Amino acid sequence: MTTVLKLGGSLITDKERAETLDGTALSAAADAIAECRDDLALVHGAGSFGHHYAEKHGVSVTEGTTDAGDALEIHGSMTTLNRFVLSRLHDRDVSALPVHPLSAGGRDADAALDMPIPAVRTMLGEGFVPVSHGDVIAHEDHGATIISGDEVVVRFAEGLDADRIGLCSTVDGVYDEHGDVIDHIEDFDAVADALGGSDATDVTGGMAGKVRTLLDLDAPAYVFGADDLSAFLSGGEPGTRIG
Numbered sequence: 001m002t003t004v005l006k007l008g009g010s011l012i013t014d015k016e017r018a019e020t021l022d023g024t025a026l027s028a029a030a031d032a033i034a035e036c037r038d039d040l041a042l043v044h045g046a047g048s049f050g051h052h053y054a055e056k057h058g059v060s061v062t063e064g065t066t067d068a069g070d071a072l073e074i075h076g077s078m079t080t081l082n083r084f085v086l087s088r089l090h091d092r093d094v095s096a097l098p099v100h101p102l103s104a105g106g107r108d109a110d111a112a113l114d115m116p117i118p119a120v121r122t123m124l125g126e127g128f129v130p131v132s133h134g135d136v137i138a139h140e141d142h143g144a145t146i147i148s149g150d151e152v153v154v155r156f157a158e159g160l161d162a163d164r165i166g167l168c169s170t171v172d173g174v175y176d177e178h179g180d181v182i183d184h185i186e187d188f189d190a191v192a193d194a195l196g197g198s199d200a201t202d203v204t205g206g207m208a209g210k211v212r213t214l215l216d217l218d219a220p221a222y223v224f225g226a227d228d229l230s231a232f233l234s235g236g237e238p239g240t241r242i243g
């Protein structure tokens with residue numbers, strides 16, 4: 001069983017304060033991950049790390065920078081967060097290794113992502129837990145743009161033939177217009193009106209974009225809150241099933 005799990009940036013950081021970790025939430029997630037017996041590929045978002053610098057430098061998924069210093073500041077913020085995640089996992093004897101998208105791929109002029117993942121597959125085969133993240137990435141004719149953790153999740157899910165995908169964040173699922181968690185989403189148009197944007201600084205699009213992206217996958221994806229992470233990792237179907 002191959003599982004791709006994203007820890008949302010809003011979960012593991014304090015999204016309102018620049019470069020501030022939510023250590024309690026990260027430790028709790030690491031505890032749950034340490035109990036997982038699946039082949040697990042992890043991705044984490046940016047939260048108050050990468051998004052803060054992306055906004056500062058005007059860089060987004062479509063707006064690039066040709067300033068290497070700006071790109072490095074965004075990337076460096078993400079690798080700092082990645083180190084925190086790796087460290088909490090190593091504290092629990094999880095064999096976690098980093099995968100940095102900036103060094104692993106690029107986009108063509110039409111924004112199509114080319115990110116080969118044989119190295120990630122080999123890591124999994126050798127019993128490691130790859131831990132990737134949203135990042136900056138070289139983008140033909142744009143300099144460097146943002147790649148969201150969700151896009152990495154999609155690439156991992158396709159390239160690793162994942163059986164299931166989990167998006168663990170600060171929400172219990174995808175909410176409808178009445179504030180209730182939607183059990184199952186099979187069609188974007190059916191829920192488009194109910195999906196709003198993200199309140200705090202988030203250059204990669206909020207929940208609507210996430211749902212759209214996840215619907216493209218073959219494997220089912222689940223959006224759920226931190227309290228349901230153990231349940232998801234032991235085969236449960238918490239929150240909202242997408243696809």
Ligand code: IP8
Nearest residue numbers: 045046050134148149204
């Ligand atoms: O938090 C964004 O990743 P996300 C990555 O998964 C950066 O959308 C560097 C802002």
